[in-house]
Structures are given as C-alpha cells and as structure tokens.
Amino acid sequence: MGNTSREILLKRLREGLGSSELRREKGPAKAKFLDKAPWDNFKQAVEKHHAEFFLAADPDAVRDAIVQRALHGSIKWAALTAEPLIGELKLASALSEAGVKIVLPGPQAVTEAAESQMGVTCALAGFLDTGSLVVTAGPDRPRSFSLLPPLHVALLPGSRMLKNHLGLPGLIRSLGKTPSALHIITGSSSTADIELVKVHGVHGPVELFVLGLDWL
Amino acid sequence: MGFRERSAAAVCDSNAQAVFRKAAEQFKSEREKVFAALDDPEANRRKVAEIRRRSLANLPALLELLESKVIARGGQVHFAQTAGEANALVQDIARAHGVRKAVKGKSMVSEEIRLNKALMEADVDVVETDLGEYICQLAGELPSHMVAPAVHMSKEQVAQLFTEHLGEPLDFDIPGLTAIARKHLRKRFLEADMGITGVNVAIAESGTFMLVENEGNIRFSVTAPKVHVAIMTLEKVVATLEDAMSILWLLPRSAAGQDLSSYVSLLSGPRRQDETDGPEAFHLIILDNGRSLIMADPLLRDVFACIRCGACLNVCPVWQKAGGHAYGGVYSGPLGSLLTPILGLHPDGWELPFACTQCGACAEVCPAKLEQPKLLLELRRRAKGRSNPAMGLVPWAASKPQIWKQSLQLLRRLDPRLSRLARVPGLRSRLGIWTRARTMPGREKPFSDQWRKLRG
Numbered sequence: 217m218g219n220t221s222r223e224i225l226l227k228r229l230r231e232g233l234g235s236s237e238l239r240r241e242k243g244p245a246k247a248k249f250l251d252k253a254p255w256d257n258f259k260q261a262v263e264k265h266h267a268e269f270f271l272a273a274d275p276d277a278v279r280d281a282i283v284q285r286a287l288h289g290s291i292k293w294a295a296l297t298a299e300p301l302i303g304e305l306k307l308a309s310a311l312s313e314a315g316v317k318i319v320l321p322g323p324q325a326v327t328e329a330a331e332s333q334m335g336v337t338c339a340l341a342g343f344l345d346t347g348s349l350v351v352t353a354g355p356d357r358p359r360s361f362s363l364l365p366p367l368h369v370a371l372l373p374g375s376r377m378l379k380n381h382l383g384l385p386g387l388i389r390s391l392g393k394t395p396s397a398l399h400i401i402t403g404s405s406s407t408a409d410i411e412l413v414k415v416h417g418v419h420g421p422v423e424l425f426v427l428g429l430d431w432l
Numbered sequence: 433m434g435f436r437e438r439s440a441a442a443v444c445d446s447n448a449q450a451v452f453r454k455a456a457e458q459f460k461s462e463r464e465k466v467f468a469a470l471d472d473p474e475a476n477r478r479k480v481a482e483i484r485r486r487s488l489a490n491l492p493a494l495l496e497l498l499e500s501k502v503i504a505r506g507g508q509v510h511f512a513q514t515a516g517e518a519n520a521l522v523q524d525i526a527r528a529h530g531v532r533k534a535v536k537g538k539s540m541v542s543e544e545i546r547l548n549k550a551l552m553e554a555d556v557d558v559v560e561t562d563l564g565e566y567i568c569q570l571a572g573e574l575p576s577h578m579v580a581p582a583v584h585m586s587k588e589q590v591a592q593l594f595t596e597h598l599g600e601p602l603d604f605d606i607p608g609l610t611a612i613a614r615k616h617l618r619k620r621f622l623e624a625d626m627g628i629t630g631v632n633v634a635i636a637e638s639g640t641f642m643l644v645e646n647e648g649n650i651r652f653s654v655t656a657p658k659v660h661v662a663i664m665t666l667e668k669v670v671a672t673l674e675d676a677m678s679i680l681w682l683l684p685r686s687a688a689g690q691d692l693s694s695y696v697s698l699l700s701g702p703r704r705q706d707e708t709d710g711p712e713a714f715h716l717i718i719l720d721n722g723r724s725l726i727m728a729d730p731l732l733r734d735v736f737a738c739i740r741c742g743a744c745l746n747v748c749p750v751w752q753k754a755g756g757h758a759y760g761g762v763y764s765g766p767l768g769s770l771l772t773p774i775l776g777l778h779p780d781g782w783e784l785p786f787a788c789t790q791c792g793a794c795a796e797v798c799p800a801k802l803e804q805p806k807l808l809l810e811l812r813r814r815a816k817g818r819s820n821p822a823m824g825l826v827p828w829a830a831s832k833p834q835i836w837k838q839s840l841q842l843l844r845r846l847d848p849r850l851s852r853l854a855r856v857p858g859l860r861s862r863l864g865i866w867t868r869a870r871t872m873p874g875r876e877k878p879f880s881d882q883w884r885k886l887r888g
Contacts, residue, residue, distance in 0.1 A: 221511040221512055221513045221720075222511035224513060225666065225718075225720050225724055226492050226495065226496070226511075228720075228724040228725065228727075228728070229491050229492045229495075229666075229724050229727055230492045231728065232724065232725070232727045232729075233488075233489060233491060233492065233727055233728070236490045236491075236493055237490075237493075238490050238493040238497065238671070240637060240672055241672070241674075243672060265694075321708050322708060323708055325708040325709045326622070326655065326656050326709050327622065329709075330618070345691070346692045348692055353703070353707055353709075353710060354704075354707065355704070355706040355707055355708070358707070358708050358709045359651070359654075359709050360655050360709045363651050363655060364652075364655075381677055381680060381681075381692065381696075382674075382677050382681070384673065384677055385672070385673035385674050388673060388698075389673075394505075394638050394640065394700045395700065396700055396701055396702065396703050396704050396707060396710055397655075397698070397699050397700075397703075397710060398697070398698040398699075399696070399697050400692065400696040400697075400698075401694070401695060402691075402692045402693065403694050404694070405646065405647055405694055406647070406694055407563045407564075407646060407647050408688075409562070409563040409567065409580055409581070409582055409583075410567075410585075410587050410606045410609055410610065411587050412454065412455060412458050412580060413606045415606060415607045415610040417611075417614070418563060418610060418613070418614055418646075418647040418648060418649070419561065419614060419617065419618070419647050419651075419652050420647065420648025420651060420652070420695065421648075
C-alpha cells in the first residue's frame, strides 16, 4: 500500500504541478548572539508571559535563589539535568543540604520527573523580544525535566541572547548535529479552552522561573 | 440536515449567538493588538505568501527531500492516498508496536480522517489531550473552532460532563475544571504507548517537524509514549528552517493574538540511542485525501497555501452567526467552505461556497494572502451544474445588461410584490430561505428611481 501510494501521489503531483527545481538558499551557519544581554527588556518580556525572572550576579546568587524557591514551594523532589553548568553551580548539593531529594537523568526519567515538584534545566538561548527560552533534548537533559514538574527553573547565560526566533536556524546549524527535540518555551503552559478564560498550568509547568546568569 | 438548517438553528439559539460573538471579538481584538505592534505586517504577510506558493510549486521535490531526511534520522515515512489508507497505516503501526493506549494532540487532519473511530476498531483506547478536544470527545461532538474547539460549550456544560464521565463533583470554577483535566489526562499520558500528533510545518532540509501549542499536551505526547506517529497533509512542507521561522512569525499572532505560543517544538526523528525519554520509534504519515488532484488546478491550488491559523473564521460574518458546527465537518469558516466541497468531506459540502457575503474580511487578515472570496466565487461557478437550473438563469441574465433590464421590467409588470415568483417550483425553497426572516423587497419601481427619490 505505502510504496504504491507514494509513487501514485508523487506522479500525480509532478503531472499536476509541472517540473520544478528545488532551490534552497543556504542560511547562516552560526548564531548571532547579542553583544550584551539587555536584561531589563528580557525581564519585561518574561513577566508578560506569566513567568518570573531573577538576575543572578554570581553562582552563589543562583544557588540561593533556587534553594529559596524550593523551600518556599515545599519542594521534596527536584529533577536536575546533568548539563555541565548545573554541575559547576553545585546545585544538587545545595538543594540536598536544604532537604530536597534529587532526581538525575536515567532510564526512569519520565516517571521520576512526573513525581518531582521542580525541574532545573539550562537554556541553550533566549529570545529578547518574547522572553522565550530554547531547550534541547540530549543524554544529559531529558525532555521531561522541563515539562512534567509543576515548577520549571531555567538558567540562561547572558551571552546566549538572540533578538528573536528568526535567529534560531543559525543556532541550530551551529550545533553541528540537529537535536531530536528542541523546544521554544514562552511562559508557563496555558489554555483558554473553557469560555476563553486564560488559565495557567495545564499539562506542562504551572510556573516558570527564569534565572539570568549575568556573569556568563 | 444541510448548512441552511444547521445555521438556521444556530441563529435562533441566543446562547450560541453570544458565544460566537464573544469568540470572534476576542480573537479579532487580540490579533489586531499584536499586529499593530509589528514594524511592517504587510511585508511579513508577503513573505509568508511567497514561502507558501514557492513550497507548493516545489512540492514533489520537497516531499522527497523530507522523506530522505526523516529516514536518515531513523524515522519511517508512509504515504496514504485516502483517509482509509491513513487509518489502516496507524492501525498497523499500533499492532506492530503492541499499542493498547494512545494519546492524541490536537490535529485537524486526524479529525478529517476520523482516526479515533479507526483506532477504537483496532482495540486501541485513544484519548484527546488538548483540553478543548478532550471536552469535545467526552461530549461526542466535533470541534467548532480551529483554535478553541470547545468554544461553543459553557463552563456549566463542561462541569456536567466532568461529573458524568470522570466522577468529579460538580464545580463551575474554570481553573478548577482545568486542574481536573490535568489530573485525569496526566495518568493517560503516562500509561500511553503511542502519541499521535499533527504537523504545523514540516521542514524538508532537516527532516524536522514544527508543532505549535500552549498546553504542553503535544510535548507530553512526544515525550512519554514509546511510539510517535505524526500525520501531515502533503502541502505542509517547506524547504528550510528559515521558511518555517517566517511562518512562525505570523502563525500564533494570527491564530490567538500571541507573539509566540507557550511551546514550539522542533522534532527531528525518534530519541537518540543515549537519550532517556522521547519516542523510540517515529512514523510520519503523509496524507493526500484528494489534495494532489486539486494541486493540478492552477486556480484552486492556492487553497493549500493556508497555514491553518483560523484568523479568517474569526472575522467571517457567516461564521459569527452560524458557528462551526453548521459547516458539518471538521473545517469551518471560509476555509471550511473551500476545503469541504473540493475534498468531498461532506455530502452537502457544495452548499458551503454560498455561505459567504463576499465582504472580503477573511482575505484582509489571511497571513498567507489567500483570496478566499475569489476562490469561493470560483467554487460557486463550478457548483452551477449541481444547483437548480432555474437559479442558473439569474447569473446568466445578470451577465447580459439588456436582457436583465427587460426581465426586470417584465417582472415589475407581472409580479410587482414578487409574491408569484416565490411560489414558482424550484425557486420556492431558495427564496424561502430569505423570506423566512425577511419581507420580499418588491420592485414596483426600478431601483434607479427609488435611489433618485432617496437622494432627494
């Protein structure tokens, strides 16, 4: 069925549309990050989308902000990606000392992320215009960690700011290998499906907490 | 029951009228706000229009490139000529992977092919996960709006459904109702073996699929289940990531007045070997269902430049009065009036091109610069052979000024109040539509005389 249908369908299209030549302009092969992150504007854009922003001046400020958020939210389990930056910031030990149990990437990523109240990930980039974050899947960063816990904490280095999503193709090409999944996240999950009333927190995080890393 | 009867029922329903008006006004004003903030929205529309036409012109080559890239990334590609073939393919995939439970992200094409029914026949328990679609599934109804599928239902009706089907206490609080759906559907996501989604845009150069949403249900559907099946209609492909990003510039703005949706996912094949979540198998189904034949038609081909934002129906005066269900199928508004007849999606589909006032509001907001009124006129012309021959005389006479003038003179003399004309077999039903809620205008004097009098 499949192969025959393929041939019939493509033949019909070729006959109907005439011959065509596929011309593809090669886009940029690298990302054009902004020279300096305009944090005030980015904060405004993040907050417009029902998310919280905190600018951290150094690693201590990041640890404090996340631990405070965990204590404030009575977080018992936190899912942390194994990205190098998360390791360098020693977030696992800081949260453990505060009594939070840590989940790391493993074969049970989905079920463990579903039981966690907080997911901490790094962002590959941010979009200034919309306050968006880009996260990708990888062995050290499961898809579920930024999706299933009710609170998503995302770390964005200041050197990774793009003006808007039109800069994404260059960023993807600069990675060399296209990730299996890339997500642009703008605010928390939301719906207006009942009487067009906006509600935050549907199937994804109820809250999004973005930490700008000013020194990186 | 045809469009006339269904729309007549909607027009008489004051609650439905209030809901349609509110939906249209809200979507329209949100769209206007975000478009007003753009530097040059017209240039953005021209760009999207150019991308879509270029993509359609290169469709065979783009589909082949997409196919090769998806396979290179470890996915499987299937082509389906008909809805039946597409459903059989999904059933086969489900059997091969031992799928018992499936979750489905919002996908109009899966509604077009009636996939849920096919899956149930294959003993696969499938649940809609977009909140609006979930509500429609529980109610056993079709979606009524492209972006807000359950817009026709009140919170009281939703609460009643949740009580009946989910055993939840009656609660009219909207965040509370959303939390109930979250709780019940989370369990279904975690149990599901297969996630089914549509495709907003397919990117040929990288074998990537762009999916746009707000709820996170599509992300969940491609994160937890071991199999991901994406179903796309053949026209959804573009050449490059840049093309997809340009469409993304206008899609959420046009659809919901958002500068960007909560989640935009770019998916490229199944999970890699060393990844711990995401689907182990990825299947892409490319569906024709009559589209390749229309592609050969240089006039109607343009319908497929549509990016499915739904902006056209929010400004359509007919949709605002008739609502989505009156169109009888999955697509409503101007897009429904175009797609339903040409793809043969409903037995009364050829009525729909006449459900248009030719006001042009849809063309003004269309991000892909479709000329829906012109296309609908063309469909009316083609529908001529299918309509009452007596009605066919009207456009014939109108195209010949002398005959038209003499006919009206004769009519004024013989039947000045048009009362006899309304009784002529064949015209009765057509004129009856108008006279049901209106008085026949009467033509005792030529309109030119009346106009002179009115102007003083």
